[in-house]
Structures are given as structure tokens and as C-alpha cells.
Amino acid sequence: MREVRVKVNGRDYEREVEPRMLLVHFLREELNLTGTMVGCNTSNCGACTVLMEGESIKSCTMFAVQADGREITTVQGLAENGSWHPMQTAFHEQHGLQCGYCTPGMIMASVSLLQENPNPTEEEIREGLEGNYCRCTGYENIIKAVQQAAGQTG
Amino acid sequence: MTEAPEKYVGGGVPRKEDPALVTGKANWTDNIKLPGMLHMAVLRSPFAHARITNLDVSGALEQPGVRAAYTGEDLADYWNAPMPCAWPVTEDIRMPDHWPLAKGEVNFMGDAVAVVVADDRYKAQDALEFIEVDYEPLDVVVDMEEALKEDAPLVHEDLESNKSFLWPLEVGDIDGAFERADVVVKERYIQQRLIPNAIEPRAVVANPEPTSDGITLYSATQVPHIVRLMLAAGTGIPEQRVRVVAPDVGGGFGSKLNFYAEELLATNIARLLGVPIKWVEDRSENYMATIHGRDQIQDIELAATSDGKILAVRADIKADMGAYMQLVTPGIPILGAFMYCGVYQFDAYAFYCTGVFTNKTPTDAYRGAGRPEAAYAIERIVDSLARELDMDPAEVRRKNFYEPFDEPTTTPAGIQYDSLNLPMVLDRVLEMADYETLREEQKRRREENDPVQLGIGFSTYTEICGLAPSQVLASLRYGAPGWESATVRMFSSGTVEVVTGTSPHGQGHVTSWSQIAADALGVTPDDVEVLHGDTASSPHGLDTYGSRSLPVGGVAVHLAAQKVQDKAKKIAAHMLEASEDDLEFEGGQFSVAGSPEQNVTIQDVAATAFAGTNLPADMEPGLTADTFYDPPNFVFPFGAHICVVEVDTETGKTSVRDYFGVDDCGPVINPIIVDGQVHGGIAQGIAQALYEEAIYDEDGTLVTGSMVDYMIPGAPELPNYTLDRTVTPSPTNVMGVKGIGEAGTIGSPPAVVNAVIDALEPFGVTHIDMPASPMRVWDAIQAAQDGGDA
Numbered sequence: 001m002r003e004v005r006v007k008v009n010g011r012d013y014e015r016e017v018e019p020r021m022l023l024v025h026f027l028r029e030e031l032n033l034t035g036t037m038v039g040c041n042t043s044n045c046g047a048c049t050v051l052m053e054g055e056s057i058k059s060c061t062m063f064a065v066q067a068d069g070r071e072i073t074t075v076q077g078l079a080e081n082g083s084w085h086p087m088q089t090a091f092h093e094q095h096g097l098q099c100g101y102c103t104p105g106m107i108m109a110s111v112s113l114l115q116e117n118p119n120p121t122e123e124e125i126r127e128g129l130e131g132n133y134c135r136c137t138g139y140e141n142i143i144k145a146v147q148q149a150a151g152q153t154g
Numbered sequence: 155m156t157e158a159p160e161k162y163v164g165g166g167v168p169r170k171e172d173p174a175l176v177t178g179k180a181n182w183t184d185n186i187k188l189p190g191m192l193h194m195a196v197l198r199s200p201f202a203h204a205r206i207t208n209l210d211v212s213g214a215l216e217q218p219g220v221r222a223a224y225t226g227e228d229l230a231d232y233w234n235a236p237m238p239c240a241w242p243v244t245e246d247i248r249m250p251d252h253w254p255l256a257k258g259e260v261n262f263m264g265d266a267v268a269v270v271v272a273d274d275r276y277k278a279q280d281a282l283e284f285i286e287v288d289y290e291p292l293d294v295v296v297d298m299e300e301a302l303k304e305d306a307p308l309v310h311e312d313l314e315s316n317k318s319f320l321w322p323l324e325v326g327d328i329d330g331a332f333e334r335a336d337v338v339v340k341e342r343y344i345q346q347r348l349i350p351n352a353i354e355p356r357a358v359v360a361n362p363e364p365t366s367d368g369i370t371l372y373s374a375t376q377v378p379h380i381v382r383l384m385l386a387a388g389t390g391i392p393e394q395r396v397r398v399v400a401p402d403v404g405g406g407f408g409s410k411l412n413f414y415a416e417e418l419l420a421t422n423i424a425r426l427l428g429v430p431i432k433w434v435e436d437r438s439e440n441y442m443a444t445i446h447g448r449d450q451i452q453d454i455e456l457a458a459t460s461d462g463k464i465l466a467v468r469a470d471i472k473a474d475m476g477a478y479m480q481l482v483t484p485g486i487p488i489l490g491a492f493m494y495c496g497v498y499q500f501d502a503y504a505f506y507c508t509g510v511f512t513n514k515t516p517t518d519a520y521r522g523a524g525r526p527e528a529a530y531a532i533e534r535i536v537d538s539l540a541r542e543l544d545m546d547p548a549e550v551r552r553k554n555f556y557e558p559f560d561e562p563t564t565t566p567a568g569i570q571y572d573s574l575n576l577p578m579v580l581d582r583v584l585e586m587a588d589y590e591t592l593r594e595e596q597k598r599r600r601e602e603n604d605p606v607q608l609g610i611g612f613s614t615y616t617e618i619c620g621l622a623p624s625q626v627l628a629s630l631r632y633g634a635p636g637w638e639s640a641t642v643r644m645f646s647s648g649t650v651e652v653v654t655g656t657s658p659h660g661q662g663h664v665t666s667w668s669q670i671a672a673d674a675l676g677v678t679p680d681d682v683e684v685l686h687g688d689t690a691s692s693p694h695g696l697d698t699y700g701s702r703s704l705p706v707g708g709v710a711v712h713l714a715a716q717k718v719q720d721k722a723k724k725i726a727a728h729m730l731e732a733s734e735d736d737l738e739f740e741g742g743q744f745s746v747a748g749s750p751e752q753n754v755t756i757q758d759v760a761a762t763a764f765a766g767t768n769l770p771a772d773m774e775p776g777l778t779a780d781t782f783y784d785p786p787n788f789v790f791p792f793g794a795h796i797c798v799v800e801v802d803t804e805t806g807k808t809s810v811r812d813y814f815g816v817d818d819c820g821p822v823i824n825p826i827i828v829d830g831q832v833h834g835g836i837a838q839g840i841a842q843a844l845y846e847e848a849i850y851d852e853d854g855t856l857v858t859g860s861m862v863d864y865m866i867p868g869a870p871e872l873p874n875y876t877l878d879r880t881v882t883p884s885p886t887n888v889m890g891v892k893g894i895g896e897a898g899t900i901g902s903p904p905a906v907v908n909a910v911i912d913a914l915e916p917f918g919v920t921h922i923d924m925p926a927s928p929m930r931v932w933d934a935i936q937a938a939q940d941g942g943d944a
Contacts, residue, residue, distance in 0.1 A: 018276070029274075034185040035178020037404075039353045040437040044861035047353055075178035088176040092168060095826045098834065099660030100175030101354040101404025107176065126869040133861075135353050135405050136660050137830060138837030139869040 004068045008033065009077025017064050024048040026064035027074060035076040035104050039133070046132030049105035049112075050074045056112035058131070075104035078111070087111050087149045096145035098136035106132045110146045119150060162669040166826040167679055169665045171658075180402040183357035183374045188430040191359070192221055194420055195278035196433070197268040197285050198442060199260035202296070202513040202854020203309070204289035206258055206267065213284035214270050219277035222427060223270045223285065226255035232422045234390050237415060237478070240380075240633035241485030243509070247319040250310040250511070252478040254415035254422075260289070261309055261477035262513050263856055264442025266415055271423055271431065294854040298451060298472045298510040309477055309511040318475055318509035319484060323491050325568050326502030331466035335457035339538045344923045345527045347449035347474070347848040349864055350520045352659075354404020355435040356444055360420035362428055368395025369421050376406040377413075377697035378657055380481070380634065382689050384413035389421055400687035403659035407838070408519030409444050410659065411699040412481045438860050446848055447520020449474035450487060452531045454494065457502075462543050462550045466502035467566070469494040469531060475509050476516035483516055484509050485632060489524030489618065489700075495566040496532035497576050497616050497792060498554035503566035513854040519699060521838055522899040525617045530924075533613045533904030537911070541920060547612045547908070548589070552580060555614075561885055562787060569618070571790045572884045572892075576614055579794040579816040579880055586876060587796045587814045600916050608811075609799045609913025613905035619893040620705035620789035620886065637784035638702070639694040640710035642671055642718045644777040646764035648757030650675055650682040652715075655695020656707035657687045661895060662827040663703060667711045669823055674715030675722075676742025676756050694782070701791075701893025704823065709887045710783035717779035722759045725777075728770045729754050729762060789884045789892040793817035795836075797905040801913040806932030808844055808910055810873040815901065818880045819894040825879075828894050833875050835898020841867050842899075843906035845925050865925075914938070 001016045008031060015030050027033045027050070038060050039047030048060040051073040078085040087107050090096065097103040106129065113120065113128040120128065125146045126139070134142060174180045211223035230253070237252040251257075255266050268285050272278035293307030300306055301316040309316055332338060359372040368391055375381050378398040386393040403410065416433050424431040435444065451472040457465040473487035487507045495503050540550040555576040556563065562570035589610070596608040621627070622636035641653040652671050656663055663686060668679035685691040698707075719739065726744035727734040730752055737744050745753035759777070762768050766775035798812040813836060822828045845865040849857045858864040883890025903924065910926045911919060918938040922930055 020276070028184075033178075034182070035180075037182065037354070038184070038436075039355070040861045042437065042860050042862050044866075045353060045437075075176075079177060084176070091176050092172040095169065095830050097172065097175055098662070098830055099352075099354070099403065099405040100171070100180055101182070101352075103175050104178050123870075130868045130870050133351075133353060133866050133868060135351055135407065135838075135866075136834045138833035138835075138875065139872050140833055140874050141830060143869065143874075 002065050004064050006067050007071040009074060019063065019065050021064045022060055023062040023064045023067050024059035027059060033074055033076055036074045037101060037104065039102065044133065046109055047102050047105040049108040049132060051108055051112060054115065056109050075107055085111065090145040090148040094141045094145040094148055096137060096142040102132060102134045106134060106142060110149065113146065114150055162672045162679055163823050164821065167665055167669055167824055169662050170668060170679065171662060171664050182354060182402050182404060183359060183372050184434050186359045186372055188359065188361055191430040191432055192271045192273065192427065193275040193278045194423065194431050194433040195270050195275065195282055196266050196416065197282045198439065199263060199265040199267055201260060201289050201291055202263045202294045203292040204260050205292060206256060206260065206287060207290050208286065208288035209268065210286040211268055213286055214281040217277065217281040217284055219273035220281045221271045222423065223268060224423065225268045226253055226257045229255060229422050230257065232389065234388055238384055238387065238413060239479035239481065239483060241482045241631065243321050243484045243488050243631055244319045247484060248313045248315060249479050250313060254418050262515055263854055264515060265477070269419055271427070275434065294513045296512050296514055296850045296852060296854050298474050298512060301510050301512050309513055316511045318511055321488055321507045323505040323567065325566055328466055328468060328502040328504045331502040332457045335465050336460035337458045337539065337542055338455060339535055339542055340455040341535055341538055341921065343452040343454065343531055343534055345448040345450040345452060345530065346924055348447040348520055348842060348846050349441055349848050350407045350409035350444065350447055351866055352405035352407055352409055355437060355440045356410065356414065357434040358416050358420045359430060359432045360424035361430040362424045366395045368397065369424065370397045370399065371417060371421055372399045372401055373417055374403050374410060375400050376403065376410040376657055376659055376699055378687055378689055379655060379695040379697050381413055381417060385417060385421060388418050397690045400657050406659045407521040408447065408523055408699060411519045412445060441859050442515055442856060445480050445518035446476065446515050447517060448527060449517050450527050452527065454531045454535050456535045456539055458539055460543065462539065462545050462553050464498050464500045464554045466500060467495055467532065468504040471507045473507055473509050474514065474517055475511050476514045477511060478516045480516045480518045483518050486517065486519055486524045488630065490528035492567040492569045492618055493525050493528035494532050496529065497556065497574060497614050499556045500566055514850055521835070522896045523700065525896065526839065526900045526903060529613070529615045529617065529900045530904045533615065534907065537908045548580060548584060551612065551614050552577065560882065570787060571616065572787055572886045573882050574616060574790065574792050575818065575880065575882050576792060576794065579792065579818055580614055582878055582880065583794040583796050583814050583816040586878060587798065592798060605804050606800050606802050607913040607916070609801055609909035611797045611905045611907065611909025611912055613795045613901050613908065615901040616790045616792035617897060617900045618788045618790060619701035619896060620785060621700035621702045622788055623786060624784050634696060636696065636706065637782050638696055638707040638710045639780065639782050640707065640714040641778065641780045642711065642714040644675065644718055644760045646761050648677065648760045650677055652682055652684045652711055653692045654684060654686045654707055654711060655692055655697065656703040657695065657697045658703070659698065661698065661703060662824065666704065666708060666823045666827060670708055670711050671715045674712060674719050676739065701895040704891050705789045705887055705893050706783060706785055708823065708891065709889055710781045712889055713783055714779045714781040717781065718777055721777060721779065722756055724770055724773065725759045725763055726754050729768065785886055787886045789886050791817060791819040791892040791894055791897045793897060793901050795901045795905040797909040799906065799909040799913055801910060801931060803935055806928035808926055808931060810840060810906065812876060813873050814876045816878045816880060817894065817897055818882050819892040819897065820883045820890045821881055822879065829877060831894045832877055832898045835896060836875055836902045837872050839899045839902025840872060840906055843903040843924050843926060845871065847925050
């Protein structure tokens with residue numbers, strides 16, 4: 001067992017875990033942060049996307065111990081003072097989700113994308129989200145949501 | 155509560171489902187943790203066909219944290235019957251026994267062999283490696299045509315053949331029509347096998363209920379009511395003690411329209427051990443052990459006159475069942491039986507379907523289920539006819555369309571379409587796409603020998619959905635009825651509860667049903683709560699599949715809400731001392747016609763109904779109504795799509811440049827949701843046309859066994875969708891509505907492939923199979939040129 005200390009969504013946690021425990025299972029099972037999901041186990045679908053030190057990572061292909069000492073943000077930590085993050089609002093307003101299972105990962109990847117490129121072209125948005133699969137929406141409304149959050153007319 | 159509300163049906167009401175989903179507060183089955191819960195893992199066969207000569211789980215039992223391990227033999231006493239197939243399509247169908255865990259033989263890679271139960275999922279998974287199994291490999295058959303040969307290896311020895319059934323349909327003078335024809339086109343299309351890929355894998359939590367000796371099963375399913383029926387039948391637990399809950403469910407596309415072995419196994423073991431049992435599928439398991447879609451060989455022939463009038467269609471289909479029958483496996487190709495005649499009017503039609511066993515994962519419903527296959531075949535061959543006669547593909551279609559109609563009209567397949575207006579949708583899509591300009595661009599690029607060629611592909615489709623009239627289902631030997639139920643209750647405060655038997659997993663029923671009830675009762679959607687997906691709160695239902703939810707379930711909500719409105723009106727008349735006939739209901743208020751100052755709100759009525767002290771004589775208190783709605787016919791959404799592709803003839807790569815779709819699903823409840831369904835449907839159709847294919851090698855190993863190897867299109871691969879709608883109400887139901895969940899998936903694959911072939915016309919390419927991958931396109935160009943040179 002190894003000790004892991006992380007700050008998740010602004011709160012400090014300390015846990016003893018098996019070194020092989022995946023970060024996504026650590027978040028879900030140890031911290032009960034079930035807003036982050038597992039979709040594929042092969043780093044393809046992106047349902048497990050969270051931010052580590054502000055950058056998007058896939059938490060199903062990282063061990064919890066690798067996150068030791070780091071700061072993580074999940075979809076459950078995006079809202080501030082009870083107000084949704086503009087990306088959450090945009091996904092809702094542009095109907096960028098249907099079943100919603102990919103949505104937390106998609107939102108986190110989109111937040112990360114705009115941090116790196118605040119004013120992306122449509123092509124840059126599409127390329128930037130290539131690591132996140134959505135099986136419901138056909139992506140167009142997701143692209144519009146990212147454009148709305150970027151302050152572009154969606 | 156808002157006063158004097160507007161009408162909500164037809165408006166883009168933002169989804170009520172979203173707040174939980176965008177903030178990470180949804181309740182997925184894998185989120186459920188119960189006291190004492192143990193975790194189940196399943197050992198699966200690495201062989202496609204083998205005899206199990208030795209199976210010993212004792213090694214697993216010695217592993218840390220392991221609480222139990224079982225083989226099929228250990229659990230057989232707890233199974234009343236093999237896993238059910240509810241659609242034995244013919245009287246003489248061959249169906250194998252399908253047990254939740256193998257009994258002595260495995261028949262596809264992924265067939266379940268044994269289970270381990272442990273303290274956590276890691277320990278359960280680890281312990282699988284300590285189960286000892288000796289397999290004696292048997293001959294494997296993966297190809298349908300091989301499987302039908304005399305000396306083929308038998309998937310199931312006891313069935314004595316790999317042919318499961320032959321299902322024929324013949325209408326009119328087929329031979330005569332083919333003899334009379336000026337032109338006969340005959341083609342073979344391959345519907346490749348697809349993996350549905352709901353992004354949420356399946357998951358199950360079985361919780362034994364000690365006080366009732368029953369079970370609560372949480373399952374990531376589209377069909378909690380059907381699962382309850384099957385679970386009760388499979389275990390012998392009385393139905394009233396079986397509660398099935400579908401929490402938030404992350405997509406289904408038909409793959410969760412089933413009753414799966416793990417639902418039964420978790421229930422068995424939870425009862426044996428007296429603790430909750432959880433099982434969560436990982437993606438590689440999902441690829442092997444959740445159903446696949448499509449997998450058909452389609453031989454289709456079309457007879458026509460020299461001016462392009464279709465006389466007859468004959469379709470001869472082989473449909474791969476896989477190794478076993480899941481819930482509706484054999485019925486899927488039969489759903490297509492009535493659709494190979496498409497939107498075209500002619501007199502003679504024949505359809506034959508042979509169901510075939512192979513050593514592969516069972517097939518079953520995948521978005522469209524039988525109808526995309528049919529639409530693809532007819533829309534491809536109509537293009538072939540156009541090529542044969544050197545006609546424009548739009549014109550050959552137009553020539554064979556029905557005259558627009560709005561009353562049921564008999565088709566070549568002997569069923570009745572409800573209402574169609576194909577000229578209208580075709581005209582509109584031609585206008586949107588600026589068809590003439592596209593053809594000019596194409597001509598220019600052909601003349602310039604542009605290495606990137608433009609292709610324009612059509613699809614004009616209808617599809618059969620809104621499953622379904624119970625009588626018709628029974629006549630097709632389907633083992634369940636097709637009605638849907640709803641309950642609408644107005645509480646004393648005037649807020650509303652809607653109970654539905656549909657079970658959404660992304661379709662937005664909570665929002666749409668709220669709109670329907672809000673309009674009927676003069677409240678706002680926020681005043682309405684929708685209960686679904688839990689057999690305790692919604693005991694009667696037949697769930698969500700086959701684009702049935704709105705035209706059956708939504709109509710049931712409308713009818714129940716109307717009943718509540720009717721009762722409220724009687725109470726209002728009593729309160730106002732007026733005649734019921736003189737009352738008007740608008741904006742949530744009953745008023746006397748001509749004397750609007752004499753009025754009561756529906757909230758006043760609700761309070762009165764609750765109080766029970768000022769009601770008409772003989773009226774029961776309360777404001778609640780139930781409905782069971784069994785539709786008199788199916789519904790038939792239709793549309794016209796144009797796909798514009800650019801094909802790089804040097805690399806074979808196809809890009810969808812534009813996609814135009816005009817769909818007609820009758821009056822729309824929520825345009826935002828309908829557009830979203832069409833987007834996603836078209837995306838899945840493009841995925842089949844260009845990208846996806848489940849591939850097995852000759853040993854029956856699934857080569858595309860993970861998302862690494864199976865090409866799901868992401869955002870860069872898919873286009874934007876330019877859509878419009880026309881509104882042709884269905885005479886089937888009072889709302890005039892038709893389903894829309896599958897229409898995009900049905901309409902789009904032929905439009906895309908027709909576009910690819912159109913782009914390659916200068917090379918003499920007339921055929922390409924799906925997925926039209928760069929390799930296939932490049933090969934087709936080379937082959938056509940070689941053929942041309944020879």
C-alpha cells in the first residue's frame with residue numbers, strides 16, 4: 001500500500017491505496033467523486049478526463065500514486081459559488097449532450113482546450129476533442145457549445 | 155408555479171435532464187454502493203468453439219478477498235430455463251440452449267465460463283486467472299456461406315444444422331414482373347458487423363430483499379420492465395417481488411435492449427450469499443459479450459421498365475445470428491422484411507431471410523435494427539438502376555414515389571404506410587443542397603481530372619417504427635405486446651406527476667413528457683415530474699426501443715393527461731355551477747364562455763379534488779388517470795438526404811463535406827431534441843458507411859477487440875449537418891407524431907455510399923462495400939481500372 005495525498009476540487013485528501021489503483025477508481029471508489037466515469041480502459045473514449053495541474057489527462061490510464069502531491073479538478077469541481085462554469089452552461093444551452101455519460105469528460109477536455117487556445121477555429125475544436133468519443137450527438141452541438149463558451153457566436 | 159402559461163409542445167424547451175449530467179451528479183449504475191456489496195467478475199472463453207474438458211475454480215477460492223466462485227454446473231439448479239429468446243420467428247426455428255454460464259461447451263470468444271465473487275473488482279478480476287480450464291478446441295465457422303455448406307462445422311451439434319430458419323414473404327406476381335421487365339439489376343451488399351458502443355458499458359447491482367425474499371436489480375438497461383419479466387421467469391421469483399431499476403443509463407442504441415446472463419447471475423449469487431452483488435463490464439468484455447449489430451449478406455434484384463418504373467423487388471438475405479439467440483436476435487432482420495420496397499410503389503415483392511449460426515457474438519438490435527439494412531439495399535439498387543438507365547438518381551426516385559397520402563396506404567410488402575410525402579422532402583433537400591451547382595462543380599472537377607473528386611449521394615427513405623400494435627406483433631410471433639402505459643396525477647398543490655413505461659437513456663423523455671403534460675393541464679414543464687425506469691414507481695411498461703417512445707409512450711402521456719383534464723373540467727363546472735359544455739380551458743384556467751370573470755384555475759380544481767368535499771355526485775376524489783395505449787398501426791417517418799463527399803482518388807480517403815437532410819416525423823414536441831436525435835443518427839450511419847467494422851479472423855478471434863482497433867469516428871471525422879423538416883401528421887395517433895430516434899441511422903448509410911460511388915464514376919466504379927475505408931476505395935479504383943484495361 002502507498003500513501004497518496006492529493007487536492008481534488010480544492011479539498012485535500014490522504015489515502016492508502018494499492019500502487020496499481022487507477023486514478024479514476026481512486027476518484028470514484030475512494031473519494032466517492034462519481035462524476036468521472038470509465039468508458040473504455042484504453043485511453044480512447046475520454047469519459048474519464050479530468051484536469052491535473054490544469055491540464056487534461058485521462059484518469060483511467062494513470063495510477064493514483066502518480067497523482068501524489070498534485071491538484072486535480074473534476075467536473076464536480078467546475079462550478080464556483082453555486083454557478084456553473086460557462087462550459088457547463090454552453091453544453092446545456094447548445095444541447096451538447098444526450099445520455100450524458102461522455103459529458104463530464106467532454107466538458108473537462110473542452111475546458112482544457114480553451115485554456116490552451118482561447119479562440120479556436122472549428123477545425124481546432126474538432127481536432128482538440130479527438131480523444132473524446134460521444135456516441136449520441138454527432139458532435140456538432142458539442143462544437144457549438146465550445147464556441148459559445150469561447151465567446152464566439154455558436 | 156407560473157401563471158397563464160404558454161404552449162410548450164413544439165418549443166425548444168431546454169432539457170430538464172441536463173443539470174445533473176453537466177455537473178457530474180447523475181446516478182449511473184456503477185455509482186451504486188450498498189453495504190456488504192461484493193463484486194463479480196466473469197471468466198470468458200478465449201476460444202470461439204471448444205469443449206470444456208476440465209473446469210476447476212478451487213484455485214480462485216484461495217485468493218485473497220475471494221468469497222465465492224461458481225461454474226455453470228454449480229448454478230444450474232437456480233435456472234428455470236435457458237436464457238430467453240422472445241422472438242422465435244418461425245414455427246420450425248432451430249434455437250440452441252443458451253445458459254448463463256457454459257455447460258461443457260463454449261461457442262464464441264467471450265462465452266461466459268465461470269464467475270468469481272470478491273471484496274473488490276480488482277481482487278475478483280485477479281482471481282479469474284486461478285481458475286483452471288482445459289479446452290479441447292472444436293472446428294470453427296465464422297462465415298455464413300461456409301456455415302450453410304453441407305460439411306460445415308456445426309456451431310451446435312444437437313441442432314444438426316447451422317441454418318436456424320427461413321422466413322419468406324411473397325406478394326404479387328414476382329416471376330411475371332421479372333419476365334416482363336426491360337431491365338433487371340442484381341447486386342450483393344454486405345452489411346458488416348457493428349459493435350454498438352454505448353459509452354457507458356453495461357453494469358448490474360443485484361440487491362436481495364430479505365423481508366420479501368425478492369430482489370432489486372439495478373441495471374444499465376433500456377428495458378427494465380422486460381428484464382423484470384425475464385428475471386422472474388428465469389429465477390422463479392414471483393414477479394411482484396422483482397423490482398428492476400434503470401438508473402441514469404449512458405446510451406443503448408439497442409445494445410441494452412436485452413436480458414443478459416450477468417443480470418441473472420448477479421441475482422442468483424446475491425440470493426445465494428445474501429449480499430448485494432455488483433458487476434461492471436469493461437470495454438473488452440463489452441466488445442465480446444454485449445450484442446453486435448447488422449452482419450447480413452443481401453442479394454437483391456430489381457425489375458424495371460426502360461423508363462425507370464420499378465416493377466418488382468426480390469431480396470434474399472442471410473442474417474448472422476452469432477452463436478446464440480439473445481432476446482430478439484432472429485426478429486431483427488424480419489423488421490426489415492417490410493422495408494426493402496422503400497418509398498416506391500410497385501406490385502410484386504419477395505423477401506427471404508435465412509438465419510445462420512456462426513461462432514461469433516450474438517447479434518441483436520442495433521440502432522435501426524433491420525431497417526437500415528433494408529433502406530441501404532433498396533437505396534443502393536435504385537442508384538444502380540439510375541446508372542443502368544443513365545438517369546439522374548433524383549429522377550428515378552421521383553418516378554417511383556407514391557403520390558403523397560395522409561391515410562393508410564398498402565405497400566408492396568402488404569403493410570400499410572401511415573402518411574408519406576416524398577416529393578416535398580426531395581424538392582426541399584435538392585434546394586438546400588443547391589443540387590444543380592453541385593453537379594456543375596462535379597463536372598468541372600471531372601474535366602480537370604482533379605485528384606479529389608466530388609460525389610453526391612441520395613437516400614430517400616421511410617422506416618417502420620413506433621413498435622407496435624400488439625396484434626401485429628403477436629402475428630409475427632413476437633413474445634411481447636406493444637402498448638405503453640402512462641399515469642398522470644395532479645397533486646393538491648396543482649403540481650403534476652407523470653409516470654411512464656418508457657425508459658429513456660439520452661432521448662430526453664423527462665423534458666418532452668413534461669411539455670405534453672404541461673400543455674394538457676395548463677401548467678409549466680417545471681411543475682411536472684416524470685417518473686420512469688423503476689418498476690416500483692412505474693409498474694407497467696414496455697420500455698424504449700424501435701423509436702416507440704413518443705408515438706406510443708408519449709401519446710399515452712397525452713391521453714392520460716387529457717383524462718385528467720376531462721375530470722378537472724367536470725369539477726370546475728360543479729364549482730362554477732355551470733354546464734361542462736359551456737366551459738373553456740386556456741392558460742390553466744376554466745372559464746365560462748362569454749363570462750371570463752367566472753373562472754377557476756386548475757390549481758383550485760386540484761385542491762378541490764383533493765379535499766373531496768365539493769365534488770359532483772358520485773365522483774371519486776383525486777385527480778389522477780391511467781392509460782394503456784395500444785397503437786392501431788406503426789408510424790413511418792420519412793425523409794430525403796443528400797451526402798456530399800470528397801474522395802481523394804490517390805489515397806482513397808473520403809471526407810464528408812456536407813450532409814443535407816430533410817426529415818418528416820410529423821409534429822415535433824421539442825425541436826432541439828429532434829435535431830439532436832437526427833444528428834446522432836446520421837453520425838452513426840456515417841460511421842457504418844465509412845469507418846466501423848467488427849472483424850473476426852478464421853479462428854473466430856475478434857480482431858477488433860477494443861476501441862484501439864475498432865474505428866469509432868470522433869469529432870474530426872464527422873461533418874456538420876444541414877437539416878430541415880416537413881410536417882406530415884401520422885393518422886396512427888391523435889398527436890400525429892412519428893418516431894425519430896433511428897431515422898438518421900436508416901437514411902444515411904446509402905446516401906454516403908452512393909456519394910462515394912458517384913465520386914468514382916469516372917473510374918468506372920459501380921460498387922463498394924461498407925465501410926468505404928481508404929483501402930477499399932483505393933482497391934475499387936484499381937480494380938475498376940484493371941477491369942477497364944483488360
